[in-house]
Amino acid sequence: MLSDRHSFLKALRHLIPFAILLAFSLSLAAPAGAQIATYPQLPHGYSSIRVFDNQQRFVGRIMSSQRYWVGIERIPVFLRNALIATEDARFYQHQGIDVRGIARALVKDVVKGRLAEGGSTITQQLIKNKYLSGEKSIDRKVKEVQLAIDFEKKYTKDQILEMYFNEIYFGNGAWGVAQAARLYFDKNPEELTEAECSLLAGVPKNPGRYNPLGDTAKVSARRSTVLKRMLDVKMITPAQKRAIEAHPATVIKSGQAQGYLDLVRRQLMERYGAKVVEQGGLDVIAALDLDLQKHAEKVLREGVKKVNPNLQGALLSLDLKTGDVLAAVGGTDGKVGFNRAFSAKRQPGSAIKPLIFADALENGFTAGSILDDHPVAYNRGNGQIWKPQNYERKSYGELSLRQALAHSNNVITVKLLDAIGVNNFVGFAGSLGLSLRNPNDLSLALGTDEVTLNDLVSAYTPLANGGFRSEARTIIRVFDRSRRAWTENPPVVAPVLPPVTAYVTTEMMKDVLEYGTAKGLKKFASQRPAAGKTGTTDDYRDAWFVGYTPQIITGVWVGYDKPKPVGRGFTGGAVSAPIWERFMRLATAGKPAVDFPKPDGVVSATIDPTTGELATPNCPTTREEFYIVGTEPTKYCSKHGGDDMEHVAPEPQPQPEQLTPPEQPEQLTPPEQPVEATPPEEPIQEPGGQPQEPGETAPQE
Known part of the structure; x- marks a missing residue:
């Protein structure tokens, strides 16, 4: 009281x-x-503004912020x-x-x-x-x-x-x-x-x-x-x-594919001006597949959390024939904000290497060319000497270009870039849509220039698509409800690389999944043809994997927003490749497991991989290698009795017709009733543990 x-x-x-x-x-x-x-x-x-996916399923609305x-x-x-x-x-x-x-x-x-x-x-x-x-x-x-x-x-x-x-x-x-x-x-x-x-x-x-x-x-x-x-x-x-x-009110639920809707909003504003969102009254057919978008958000979030909850990540997946962005996740929360798939610039590490090897093919090298990775020193001027190192400071001797790419060999890649020229490669990368700085700096071989995930994925598309580069497209068409009129946004697909170069490079990149730095994806690659490349930057700051099948290309990046080392074992093969596989298992489900079509101008020959020369009956190991016509070997293996055999090139094999540009996607009719989509549940198989990636560290200075 x-x-x-x-x-x-x-x-x-x-x-x-x-x-x-x-x-x-x-x-x-x-x-x-x-x-x-x-x-x-x-x-x-x-x-x-109402947004529908590429199957005309309702995704969400874009509202005015005014x-x-x-x-x-x-x-x-x-x-x-x-x-x-x-x-x-x-x-x-x-x-x-x-x-x-x-x-x-x-x-x-x-x-x-x-x-x-x-x-x-x-x-x-x-x-x-x-x-x-x-x-x-x-x-x-x-x-x-x-x-x-x-x-x-x-x-x-x-x-x-x-x-x-x-x-x-x-x-x-x-x-x-x-x-x-x-x-x-x-x-x-x-x-x-x-x-x-x-x-x-x-x-x-x-x-x-x-x-x-x-x-x-x-x-x-x-x-x-x-x-x-x-x-x-x-x-x-x-x-x-x-x-x-x-009779309670029906409330509009928001929350699905918010990050993708923000991409659509930004593209609408870039194309039609800022007032388009304020005016509204549009139906947009977006390029995304709602099921894949939800799956991408889930596998990225779970895959990154498994490594470290404080890390960030991004995932981008394109249809190779049209450039349609089937899924785009700009962060582990999947929400509106800074989109790391399109805006975050980071060093790609060894993920840049396939472009260097493709340029080498354009300059007379072959998949069977032999280089050695013994240490070499380069004078950087002002008394500075740079010695590129392989992973764990080891040398592996003589390797074919195919093996060097599969194992992500640093020293051989630097020697290759030195041979073709930095300026030459910068121009080559630019032709694929990838803008790089242009100093006389061989460290470009190890991915020291910064790119976005979208930049890198788009630059890979010619390798996967017979030489045709596909620009990322988020909007297929727009319907103005007041005028009852459609505006088309056709795909931008252009030939930028000889199909023969794209094919041979892809054939080399298959070995990355077979026995190289992403060999944890071997089971996936045995079920359907696939190629790709890992990337890990200096001190384990960024982990990349960009890979593709004949139909779809997907890239994954994981790292801190403010770059800092994550720790030993944080590699593209161990971190990003498993996320890629979980996504691609659903993305490729139901698609035919066809191989990459071989274009005219590519021949195959049986070689001894230790010499790059035509195999003899005495060669203990042989392999079938692909060549651009005119670069195939004509000499038999000098190590195993080839000097006593005639130097005659094998007969070229019959080839399929030349590839043609992809056709326009089928026209869609205006959407009627919005339909909510639920992603199917599918058991996910995790790949086995990954070994460390040899040759994945950037130069030490």
């Missing part, structure tokens, strides 16, 4: 000065200096009444403060023994949210009362209500009723139903808890509270209450 009495007296001591100041404030009139419409007026006829002002005449009477009944039933009777409400609040405060926020009118809430801090103090409360009284003298009740609806927060980033109506119901305020109004009226009490996208039970309970209060003040009848509760 003594404790309760003490609490009561303590609360009373705080509340008496407040009551005195409140009474004093009734005679004051502080200048408000407020304006009514502080944002552009909401245009009539707005509707969002704040608009809505006149009181466009705010439904039912919504006004619902808010007044819930927040301030005597709104039209008081002059800014509700003395009865304050008295009730004072009694509650005394009982609770603390200063609470009870008794605020709509006018006071407007003042507090727009002009004052959220501090709970007597001084702040007095200022709030003074400004509320002044507002009531300066503005009509409808003007104050209009300001309230345009300034109040409705949760999930929606400020004002215009944004709330768009976000939750894809409507203008005047189009809201009574059920939708009853939901919105309950939000200002606690936007985080009661917004329409919140917990369903809590939101429904709050709506019932709103309707009960309307019934209590005779704004609705019991029959109306029952009817609204029996």
Whole structure:
């Protein structure tokens, strides 16, 4: 009892000065200096941009982020009444403060023994949210009362209500009723139903808890509270209450493929200007496959978390024939924001090497050419000497180009770049769409220049696609609902590399999955033809894998946003390749396991891989190797009796017809009813443990 009495007296001591100041404030009139419409007026006829995937399944909506002002005449009477009944039933009777409400609040405060926020009118809430801090103090409360009284003298009740609806927060980033109506119901305020109004009226009490996208039970309970209060003040009848509760509002759910929707929004703005999102009224057929997008988000999130929860990652997958972005994940949360697949520039490490080897083929080297990886020193000027090193400082002797690429040999790659020339390679990479710096720097062989995942994946597409480069495409076509007209966005596919070079390079890259730095993918590659390359940068900062089948190319990057070492074992083969496999198992499901078509101008020969020369009956090991016509060996193996055999080249084998550019995708009709898609469940097989990648470290300086 003594404790309760003490609490009561303590609360009373705080509340008496407040009551005195409140009474004093009734005679004051502080200048408000407020304006009514502080944002552009909401245009009539707005509707969002609806996005569908490449199978015409509904994905989501792109909403305007602009704040608009809505006149009181466009705010439904039912919504006004619902808010007044819930927040301030005597709104039209008081002059800014509700003395009865304050008295009730004072009694509650005394009982609770603390200063609470009870008794605020709509006018006071407007003042507090727009002009004052959220501090709970007597001084702040007095200022709030003074400004509320002044507002009531300066503005009509409808003007104050209009300001309230345009300034109040409705949760999930929606400020004002215009944004709330768009976000939750894809409507203008005047189009809201009574059920939708009853939901919105309950939000200002606690936007985080009661917004329409919140917990369903809590939101429904709050709506019932709103309707009960309307019934209590005779704004609705019991029959109306029952009817609204029996037919609840349908809220637009957002959350799937948010990162991809942001890519679509940005491309629309680049193509049609910033106002296109504000105008709305479009249906967009996007290039994505919704099932693959959801699967990509899942495998990236889970794969990165398995290594280190603080790491980030990105995944990008394209249809090789069209460049269609089937899935794009710019971060492990899969949400809107910085898109690492398109915007994060990082060193690709050894993932740059296939382009150097392709350029070498263009300059007379072959997959069977033999180079040695004995250490070599290069003069960088100013007395600086650079000695490129293989993984763990080891040398492996003489290797064919095929073996050197499979094992990601650093020294041989540097020697290869030195032979073809840095400037030559920079120009070659540029022809594939990959812009690199142009110094006389052989460290480019080890991927020291920065690229985005999109840059690298796009540069690989000619290798996978018979020499045709496919630019990433996120939008296939756009339908203007007001004009009932389609605008096509055709794929951009161009020949940039001889098909023979692309084919032989791909044949070499197959060995990366067979016995090289991504041999954990051997089982996948045995089930369908696939090629790719790992990448790991200096001190294990970035892990890459870009790989492809004849139909789809996918790249994966994992690392910290602020580059720093992750630790030994953080390699492209151990980290990114397993993520790639999990995604590609679903992406290739149901597609024919066909091989890469061999173009005219490619011949095969049986060679001794230790010499690169034609095999003799005495060669202990042989392999079938592919060559661009004119570069195939004509000399028999000098190590195994070839000097006694005639130097005659084998007869070229019959070849299929020359590849032609891919055809345009089949035309789609405008989407009708949005259909939600659910990704199929499929057991995922993890590849076995990966060995460390030889030759994956960048130069030590």
